Amino acid sequence: MSERPTVICHMMVSLDGRIHPSRWTASPDGDRAQWSSLYEQLHDRMKADAWLVGRTTMAEMSKGEAHPPAGAVSVQRPHHFVTRDATTYALALDRSGKLHFAKPDIGGDPVVVLLGHDVPDSHLAELAGDGVSYLVAADETMDVGSMLAVLREELGIERLILEGGGTINGSLLKAGLVDEISLLVAPAIDGADGITGVFDSGAEGLAGSARLSFLSAETLEHGIVHLRYKVEPA
Numbered sequence: 001m002s003e004r005p006t007v008i009c010h011m012m013v014s015l016d017g018r019i020h021p022s023r024w025t026a027s028p029d030g031d032r033a034q035w036s037s038l039y040e041q042l043h044d045r046m047k048a049d050a051w052l053v054g055r056t057t058m059a060e061m062s063k064g065e066a067h068p069p070a071g072a073v074s075v076q077r078p079h080h081f082v083t084r085d086a087t088t089y090a091l092a093l094d095r096s097g098k099l100h101f102a103k104p105d106i107g108g109d110p111v112v113v114l115l116g117h118d119v120p121d122s123h124l125a126e127l128a129g130d131g132v133s134y135l136v137a138a139d140e141t142m143d144v145g146s147m148l149a150v151l152r153e154e155l156g157i158e159r160l161i162l163e164g165g166g167t168i169n170g171s172l173l174k175a176g177l178v179d180e181i182s183l184l185v186a187p188a189i190d191g192a193d194g195i196t197g198v199f200d201s202g203a204e205g206l207a208g209s210a211r212l213s214f215l216s217a218e219t220l221e222h223g224i225v226h227l228r229y230k231v232e233p234a
């Protein structure tokens with residue numbers, strides 16, 4: 001199998017590791033807009049070739065309704081790439097084909113959807129008709145590492161920022177697909193029960209999944225601390 005891209009999980013979290021800033025306590029050191037702007041600045045500085053989010057997070061940005069074409073369709077498998085020379089791609093994991101797109105890019109970054117093997121042709125036709133690129137998994141296991149390796153080979157994605165939410169972060173960490181964690185810790189607390197954390201892996205948790213070594217800690221503006229850790233197999 002070819003090599004996959006380097007994956008950096010970059011997230012903004014509260015002191016209790018939660019990822020929904022709208023729920024957090026306030027701080028005289030800075031507000032959510034300032035924290036988000038710092039997050040985006042660091043994102044840009046990483047000079048990644050793509051960013052990747054889970055289906056739920058992408059649904060907050062894609063904003064489309066289902067509109068499969070009527071009648072028989074002819075589609076390409078396993079992949080359909082509308083463009084191969086983008087500076088940055090917007091990737092989403094969507095096993096069942098639940099995402100629909102109002103436009104083919106997010107903030108100018110062309111979308112590529114990573115789909116499960118059983119996604120119907122009608123959904124692929126909808127994406128292609130909307131100018132959205134896709135890659136279909138080789139089999140039912142939906143091996144994300146292999147799919148990322150295909151994207152590296154086909155689109156030249158060498159460096160990828162994983163940007164949540166907690167479910168995709170947890171599943172990729174568990175699968176050994178995260179190389180570095182970059183956390184912006186905000187001076188805020190969530191505190192509520194049952195709220196997703198930055199790495200969510202259900203009842204099993206992530207014990208034994210990885211070994212983290214400290215890389216750096218930097219105090220930034222607006223009360224933010226930037227922590228970086230290298231991730232290696234356990």
Ligand SMILES: NC(=O)c1ccc[n+]([C@@H]2O[C@H](COP(=O)([O-])OP(=O)(O)OC[C@H]3O[C@@H](n4cnc5c(N)ncnc54)[C@H](OP(=O)(O)O)[C@@H]3O)[C@@H](O)[C@H]2O)c1
Pocket residue numbers: 010011012013018019020021053054055056057058060093094095096098142144163164165166167168169171172196200
């Ligand atoms: N603070 C921050 O920096 C930050 C960043 C990003 C997001 N967020 C917030 O996080 C929330 C969403 O987080 P979330 O954990 O609920 O959802 P999520 O991680 O965005 O998406 C989860 C979904 O992605 C798919 N998925 C994830 N891992 C997969 C894998 N290994 N293989 C195949 N499919 C996979 C599954 O879709 P299916 O169920 O369809 O199979 C899964 O249910 C949003 O409210 C968003 O605003 C915060």
